[in-house]
Amino acid sequence: MIHVRELRKYYRVHERPPGIAAALSSVFRRRYKNVTAVDGIDFDIRDGERVGFLGPNGAGKTTTLKVLAGLLHPTSGMVSVDGHEPRRRQDEFLKKIMLVLGQKQQLLWDLPPSETFELNRAVYDVPRAQFTETMRELTDLLELAELVKKPARTLSLGERMKCELAAALIHRPRVLFLDEPTIGLDVSMQAIVRDFVKRYNERHGATIILTSHYMEDVAQLCPRVIVIDKGKLVYDGGLEKLVARIRPGKRVVFRFAVGVDQRDLASLGRVVRHDAGETVLDVDKDAVTRVVTQALARLPVSDLTVENPPLEEVMSELFSRGRHAGGGAAP
Amino acid sequence: MSLRATFRALPTLLQVGLASAVAYRAEMLVWVLATTMPLVMLALWTAVAQGAPVGRYGQPEFIAYFLATFIVRQLTGSWAFWEINLDVKNGTLALRLLRPIYPLWGYAAESAASLPMRCVVSVPVAAIALLVVGPRSMTHDPWLWLLWIVSMIGAWLITLLVNLLVGCAAFFLESSVKLMDAWGVLFFVLSGYLIPVDLFPASLGRLVDWLPFRYQIGLPVELMTGAHDPTTALSLLARQWTWVTIALAATVLMWRRGVRRFEAYGG
Numbered sequence: 001m002i003h004v005r006e007l008r009k010y011y012r013v014h015e016r017p018p019g020i021a022a023a024l025s026s027v028f029r030r031r032y033k034n035v036t037a038v039d040g041i042d043f044d045i046r047d048g049e050r051v052g053f054l055g056p057n058g059a060g061k062t063t064t065l066k067v068l069a070g071l072l073h074p075t076s077g078m079v080s081v082d083g084h085e086p087r088r089r090q091d092e093f094l095k096k097i098m099l100v101l102g103q104k105q106q107l108l109w110d111l112p113p114s115e116t117f118e119l120n121r122a123v124y125d126v127p128r129a130q131f132t133e134t135m136r137e138l139t140d141l142l143e144l145a146e147l148v149k150k151p152a153r154t155l156s157l158g159e160r161m162k163c164e165l166a167a168a169l170i171h172r173p174r175v176l177f178l179d180e181p182t183i184g185l186d187v188s189m190q191a192i193v194r195d196f197v198k199r200y201n202e203r204h205g206a207t208i209i210l211t212s213h214y215m216e217d218v219a220q221l222c223p224r225v226i227v228i229d230k231g232k233l234v235y236d237g238g239l240e241k242l243v244a245r246i247r248p249g250k251r252v253v254f255r256f257a258v259g260v261d262q263r264d265l266a267s268l269g270r271v272v273r274h275d276a277g278e279t280v281l282d283v284d285k286d287a288v289t290r291v292v293t294q295a296l297a298r299l300p301v302s303d304l305t306v307e308n309p310p311l312e313e314v315m316s317e318l319f320s321r322g323r324h325a326g327g328g329a330a331p
Numbered sequence: 332m333s334l335r336a337t338f339r340a341l342p343t344l345l346q347v348g349l350a351s352a353v354a355y356r357a358e359m360l361v362w363v364l365a366t367t368m369p370l371v372m373l374a375l376w377t378a379v380a381q382g383a384p385v386g387r388y389g390q391p392e393f394i395a396y397f398l399a400t401f402i403v404r405q406l407t408g409s410w411a412f413w414e415i416n417l418d419v420k421n422g423t424l425a426l427r428l429l430r431p432i433y434p435l436w437g438y439a440a441e442s443a444a445s446l447p448m449r450c451v452v453s454v455p456v457a458a459i460a461l462l463v464v465g466p467r468s469m470t471h472d473p474w475l476w477l478l479w480i481v482s483m484i485g486a487w488l489i490t491l492l493v494n495l496l497v498g499c500a501a502f503f504l505e506s507s508v509k510l511m512d513a514w515g516v517l518f519f520v521l522s523g524y525l526i527p528v529d530l531f532p533a534s535l536g537r538l539v540d541w542l543p544f545r546y547q548i549g550l551p552v553e554l555m556t557g558a559h560d561p562t563t564a565l566s567l568l569a570r571q572w573t574w575v576t577i578a579l580a581a582t583v584l585m586w587r588r589g590v591r592r593f594e595a596y597g598g
Contacts (some may be wrong), residue, residue, distance in 0.1 A: 066425070067477070069429065071427075071428055071429070071593070072593070089428065094429065094431040097429075099429055101425070104423055104426060104428045105423065105426075108347065108351060110351055110354035111350050111354060118343060119343055119347045120430075121343070122340040122341075122342075122433060123340050123431065123432045124430075125336055125339065327473075
């Protein structure tokens with residue numbers, strides 16, 4: 001479905017030091033520098049896959065998505081989406097894809113979302129019967145009935161995102177690019193959006209490519225992740241495998257019936273947090289059974305859970321390794 | 332998008348554009364008030380012509396001219412520049428580029444969609460004009476009225492295309508507001524909006540004949556008020572449509588080059 005080879009994208013940006021003298025001098029003489037946003041990445045995505053793009057701010061994730069959606073012309077390299085060269089933005093291609101930008105909206109601000117839906121129906125040349133059926137399905141899944149007649153500007157952020165998703169799917173795209181679709185949403189709305197995207201993928205077999213800073217989005221939606229840092233691809237594979245490689249240990253969370261001295265915990269593992277409510281330890285994967293047995297025997301444990309380290313910490317460690325070593329985890 | 336598919340989508344684009352145009356009633360009123368400059372000029376020039384005619388213009392001619400100017404400006408105005416300039420600067424152009432319709436069609440449709448609202452303002456003014464100055468101040472030649480319609484379409488197209496062209500300059504200049512301001516100054520002075528172009532000194536008048544500004548306002552007003560015989564009108568129309576062609580070619584070229592540079596700022 002998607003093939004990317006040696007993709008590079010450089011931006012030419014104007015830069016100047018702060019201050020009035022520099023501002024005036026920049027009127028007559030401008031200094032530009034080339035910024036590398038994407039630096040020779042390769043990957044393939046199969047039809048119907050759900051893939052998460054991860055990386056710190058400025059890593060090149062959104063640039064890659066925009067190149068895949070045909071918004072940006074690559075500096076060099078080959079990009080193919082379902083047999084199309086995105087930068088040519090042929091109608092056939094545009095009718096197969098959609099990019100949802102969490103920080104930008106396609107809804108017509110002063111009009112009810114129903115007007116945007118109708119506009120998209122006309123622009124994408126969707127037959128009336130298919131439009132009616134799609135709208136019925138989207139209205140049910142996203143509970144839009146109450147929202148579609150209010151001006152978009154009066155909707156809450158979460159309500160707007162639901163309508164944005166509906167507007168994006170009227171032509172039933174085969175490839176859906178989602179750039180931070182849950183940004184700014186509360187936890188329950190994030191869950192609704194995630195659930196909806198998953199169902200859309202399962203029902204229509206659409207390929208989903210997602211970027212998000214909320215690791216929960218990626219963990220819940222994407223069996224496969226592509227990690228980009230400083231424009232380079234540093235990992236491509238399963239999320240579980242990435243976690244196991246970066247943080248092979250487990251995290252054991254204890255709740256005690258009475259207070260426990262931190263010194264009594266040191267022999268069990270590395271104490272991450274110890275307070276009145278909860279104690280968190282990092283332990284080797286092979287030592288989990290021993291640690292749990294010892295803790296139950298020696299300490300007043302009222303509750304315990306064993307879990308993987310949080311994805312945020314795994315990613316943070318991955319990027320920190322990249323900064324120090326000039327690379328990351330090999331794919 | 333093929334031309335056929337674009338035309339199929341056009342009624343919906345116009346309908347949505349009209350709905351947007353009427354979304355803010357107060358803004359609409361302010362906008363109408365902001366385009367009443369010809370009525371101010373009408374008062375000014377009729378006062379000047381009180382003692383003696385200025386060129387071929389006595390008081391009734393000035394009244395007819397500036398009421399016609401008001402109508403022409405209402406029906407041929409376009410503010411597409413602001414949309415495209417903002418879209419390029421903020422990166423919201425990305426959302427238009429994702430749709431399988433040439434974005435320039437979208438801007439044109441939005442611009443045309445406000446026409447019915449402008450008719451609400453200009454039709455009563457036209458009626459008042461007829462009452463005040465009488466039908467003799469307007470042309471009676473049906474042939475000239477036909478040419479007037481063609482000139483109105485040409486005037487609207489030049490105004491729209493210049494808006495789009497200067498808007499596209501934002502791809503290269505980051506913001507093209509000042510460029511539009513500069514165009515605006517030349518437009519107000521040289522289009523016949525403030526001063527009928529036949530009152531210019533002969534040398535300036537000859538220059539104005541070859542510039543696009545007169546064909547945005549002056550020519551349709553002159554045809555309405557019967558200033559030209561059909562032969563002269565046809566010759567001026569040919570110049571107007573030459574400008575339409577030049578503006579169209581320049582806009583499409585600028586757009587194509589600009590989109591390649593577009594950096595879709597923001598997430």
